[in-house]
Amino acid sequence: MTHPNTEFLTNKIMLEFSKTLELFGLTTLESRLFAYLYLSKEPLTLDEMSEALGKSKTSMSTSVRSLSELNLVSRVWKKGIRKDLYQANTQLFKIFMSTYIKKWIDASNRQKTSLEEIYESIDVNKDHQESKEAVQNINHRLYDIIEFHKDMENLFSNIKL
Template sequence: MSHDRSLTPAENDLIEEFGNIYESYGLKRLQGLIVGLLLTQDEPVSLDDMVELLGHSKGPISIAVRRIDDIGLARKVNGPVNRRNYYIAHPDLFLNNFKFNMATVQKNRELAERFLSRIRAEGPSGREETIRNLEHMKAFYQLMESFYQDFSDRWTEIKEKRLEEERAA
């Protein structure tokens, strides 16, 4: 193994909790385990390291790590051994996860808008409750989108300030 340190009990528990959180959101538990693992590592982690540290097979780890790389939670990097894939936690992991959730909010708003249009186009046929529910859904997700955008803007400011403070230290 290219890593010369093992996981502490706290790190193991952190990794397990990430797996639990991802699973509770209907995502793949293994993806959460990998994100948790990457957050505990100072150096890039190879797929072989992940196999050893997480005790899972290479095939499922490879698929899971590619998926979290695709959505911006991990980043493929060069490592000490050529022709091996190495990964780190993406520097914007938390913001990218947030944006992934924001996309779900946008899809829900778009769904409400799309079906409001279709149901209204079908004519007034006793669908007042459906229309009212979809209007409520649309308003809810529009507000949520504005909160997400405000949060995203505010986080960018805070992150920049934190980076400036780190550079000055």
Template sequence: MNELAALTDDQRAKLQNTRRRVIESIGKNMDLYGITLSIGHLYGNMYFNQEPVTLDEMSETMGMSKTSMSTGMRTLHDLKMINKVWGKGSRKDLYEVVPDWHQNFADFFSIKWRKAVDQNMSVLNRSMKEIDALKQQYESDEAFLEVLNNDSKKIDDAIKYYKWLDRLIDSFETGDIFRFIPKEDEA
């Protein structure tokens, strides 16, 4: 944090207080999405860095163990919220934050939703096959067929929802969502 070196102690303290409030807010916000508070704080701290940082630097800044820091960095990297970058003369991995919160949101939810859609579609399709087999097996039992048809309709509605959600995820991944709901600076 070389930019802080030129500041007076009073300026540095006031700036750090302001940043701390934002970092805490980022941490709480990310906690709502299932990311631990400490990883949210890690992202918040990195957000204010002017230059890429190493695990050691962030570990020292946050007072976290190197193992915890490594896990946090890996989580943020997997969620596409930070990038690993090359630094001239550095043998250690350097990381920088992806400052586009719109893209962070889109990437995060695309990753999470895509996994959920795939899992749920697999279950629903398997259940539909089982219902179809039961319909054939019990074709003469009208009461049971009525129950199976009702279940089939409900599962079909769920499949339609997940197909819609899949298209929504596609719009996040391609950026088309921003044509319908523009970013503030694009509105």
């Protein structure tokens, strides 16, 4: 029985893991880069990342910056090495879920605020009698949608890590 070599195994894991990471809004390249850094034993330079993934150093720099802003990657220092080194932060569940929950709370809050502005602008008594009932129905549905957003915001706030 033969064992797959590490490069083949790493590529296979990166491919599958990056599919999961894309569910959290990362680009394909960001997902592949994070997976590669996560699987690497040592911190890597932009040149090493570029060579490993077959992408330009500029693409690596842009992706590392995005991952750093999400607290998924950190710059590290090693004595005697003048280039910047990067490594993946290893608390996957906490980092991804915190980021994901924050995005949901922010998005839900923005939408709720916009919907509340619409709700406040509706005057159910202003229209003709025959359309008054239709406006009241829309107003009632809008209220339910706003409540849905409030419930979502509360749910994610309660599970915040």
